[in-house]
Amino acid sequence: MSNAPRLEIDLDKIYHNALTLVDRLGRRGISVTAVTKATLGSPEIARVLLKAGVSGLGDSRIENIQAMRAAGVSAQMMLIRTPMLSQAALVVAYADVSLNTEIDVIAKLSAAAQAAKKTHEIVLMVELGDLREGVMPEDLESTVREVLRLPNITLKGIGANLACHSGVAPDARNMDELSLLSRSIDAIFGPMLSIVSGGNSSNIPWALSDANTGRINNLRIGEAILLGREPLHRQPIDGLHTDAFTVIGEVIEAKVKPSLPWGTIAETAFGEKAPVKDRGPVQQTILAIGHMDTDPNGLTSPAGINVLGASSDHLVLETGSNHLPVGTEIKFQPNYSAMLRAMASPFVTKVLKGQSVQTRTRSMDPVQ
């Protein structure tokens, strides 16, 4: 028997998802920067993404980019979180391009790039209403002016990020605003913006609608490739696999127990409320997997199995009339949060499957 808990990763499904999105978005004039942060910069997954034709890799952590470089992954690497001042030298050493919002950081990148005798490319992020990163639109022109004065820095483009902090959906209005801003920068300073990076997986419904894509020619896509869903309503994207990742836990206790706890009821380990409804005796099953391993609230269980609760190391299930003996493995579909915590947990064994893919061939693509 293999180790549990386990995260099984189907590379063929990830390849299919990436290939499909590269093709569909490509027809709309949009390149895909594949975002590897949820995979901790897995070199195996990175290679699959590159074979599918993504234009580069993006990650929020310079450590993940370093890991991919060290493993010999050859691609344009984009740091998609604005760099820490304290990591400027690392960023210049390992990332080709970074997303930025602070002139002090860009100045430090410029100094580090001069010291390393390199040029570092930046994309200036613009705030379009989600209230996470970005310079305010009215400050873009003056920020560009300052950036252009900095040696060894190339302004590669502008970008935006929506639907992360406030759930603001990408739509014709905010995407047109970004296009307009890029046109005005090119008009003022001469054509210089080679990329206009409109956002993340939540841009896909907009990008694949009949909306005019304007000057938007890049998206940074993680979740839609890995889990086949758009993050606005977590709906499956037509033709993509939603089950490339599977979380597997092992049963360590299976007993019939009362459904109602007894004694004085106070807070639980994680502050959640204990179940209060008496359902009579139930088949209660415990798996050796918990908050240390994944996000228990982000697991979809097989039919007939309900998650009752979780602590650091235990997942408590009710399994209907099924007695699932000790040692039984149970498979769950993780959402983004459960998937990335499982990826990041040292207690979860990662098992890569598939990867018979050789080259990017359009005829292999069953979609459209």
Ligand SMILES: *Cc1c(COP(=O)(O)O)cnc(C)c1O
């Ligand atoms: C995480 C992230 C992405 C990718 O988001 P997904 O929803 O996984 O596609 C893109 N851009 C930035 C700035 C991010 O932080």
